[in-house]
Each structure stands twice: as structure tokens, then as C-alpha cells.
């Protein structure tokens with residue numbers, strides 16, 4: 209059974225059909241990247257997966273069960289624009305996320321708090337914010353706030369991680385570091401990831417599978433009549449792994465074909 213089953217899903221707002229005829233199954237631990245024209249419904253698709261909004265038609269199942277109608281700890285999202293708490297320090301922001309993960313009451317004390325502080329500090333270091341732990345979020349630059357919101361989401365380790373252009377606003381160097389971090393977490397934590405990006409190269413670099421969203425039906429008189437769907441669903445070879453069409457061959461044959 210596939211981890212996620214998307215069965216003929218559509219989403220409309222009023223008379224505007226945003227997504228239509230979406231059908232997809234995704235295995236656990238996939239890293240699905242999504243590209244498509246601006247406004248074609250990529251963020252809407254992530255909101256459907258989060259459970260923040262219901263589909264207008266069709267069904268989404270997670271682990272064989274209908275997707276819960278509200279977001280819960282099994283699904284986390286990082287938005288394009290940073291969404292940190294301005295009145296908390298960098299460490300405070302990450303600690304809050306750890307507390308929410310660990311404790312229903314939301315506060316940790318004693319040894320569990322000390323462990324949470326150590327974990328929060330380690331996560332801040334991984335996103336390059338170790339030096340900024342005691343700064344208030346408002347004092348951080350935009351790129352730093354974005355890294356903080358990534359840390360905040362990652363520390364909760366949701367099995368299904370939804371990333372909406374999380375690296376778009378970052379400088380190239382930091383972006384590269386964040387790519388390494390997300391790949392490491394994906395591999396080590398066994399996450400399943402859906403990530404929207406405007407950067408095709410990033411999509412191919414990070415994903416195990418790349419989806420392209422586009423409209424296949426057009427009504428020139430009524431552009432809102434039809435929504436976008438998945439027009440390409442491409443398997444992507446991981447670094448060091450053969451592309452699927454070569455996977456059945458022995459390494460010498462693979463090498464020969466690569467250079468053919």
C-alpha cells in the first residue's frame with residue numbers, strides 16, 4: 209500500500225477551478241519536488257496535503273486512512289515567507305517547537321528541558337544560527353528568519369514534510385548548505401517530503417521524483433474553468449544511484465551506457 213494516495217482530487221474556489229484530476233500515489237521516504245507556472249496551484253496542493261483545506265472532489269489517504277481534516281503533528285510545513293514568533297529568541301522559537309512535539313501541555317521542565325535546549329542549540333547550529341541563539345527573531349535578517357523557520361519545522365520531525373519554496377529567498381551559499389541539511393535529514397530521519405520550487409535544477413538535485421503542474425485544458429472565454437493537473441511525473445536518479453532505466457544492468461554496463 210502506498211503511503212499517500214491521491215485519488216482524482218480537484219480544488220476550486222468559487223467558480224475558479226485551481227486543480228483538477230489529480231491522481232498520484234507516493235511511497236514513504238520519497239522526496240517529491242514540484243514545479244509549475246506561477247499561480248497554477250502548487251501551494252494549494254500542499255495545503256490539501258497538510259489538511260488545512262479539504263479537496264472539492266476526490267480523496268487523499270495517508271497510510272490507507274482518509275487524511276485528517278486538520279493539520280496535526282504528522283505533517284509539517286515550511287512556507288515561502290518566514291513565520292517565526294517575533295517576541296521569542298532564536299532558541300525560544302526552536303524550543304517552542306520541541307516542547308510542542310514532546311509535551312501536550314507545551315512546557316518542559318528539568319532534565320527534559322535541558323535535553324530540549326541542547327537539541328535546539330544543535331539544530332540552530334545546523335542551520336547556521338548557533339551564534340544567534342539569544343537574538344530576538346525580529347533582529348534577524350530575512351534569510352536568517354527563514355532558516356529559523358526551517359529549523360523550527362525540522363525539529364518537530366514530522367514524518368511528512370511540506371516545503372513551499374523554502375529556499376527561494378536565501379543567498380546561493382546558504383541555499384547550498386540548506387540543501388545538504390535537508391538531504392541529510394531526509395535520509396537520516398526517513399522523512400517523506402513534498403517541496404515546491406521555482407528552480408528546476410533544485411527540483412532535480414533534491415528530488416527522487418519531480419512533478420510538473422500545468423493546465424491541459426483551456427477555455428479562452430473562461431480561463432478559470434479548468435485547473436492544473438500533473439503533466440509530468442519524472443523519476444529522478446539519486447546521486448551515485450543509476451537512473452531507473454539503467455537499474456537492471458550491472459555496473460560495467462551502466463558505465464558503458466552512461467558514456468555512450
Ligand SMILES: Nc1ncnc2c1ncn2[C@@H]1O[C@H](COP(=O)(O)OP(=O)(O)OP(=O)(O)O)[C@@H](O)[C@H]1O
Nearest residue numbers: 221224226244245246247248249250251252253404
Ligand atoms: N483561499 C483562496 N481563495 C481563492 N482563491 C485562491 C485561494 N488560494 C489560492 N487561490 C487561487 O488559486 C490559484 C493558485 O494559487 P497557488 O498559490 O496555489 O499557486 P502557486 O502555483 O503556488 O503560485 P506561486 O508559484 O505564484 O506561489 C491562484 O489563482 C490563487 O489566486
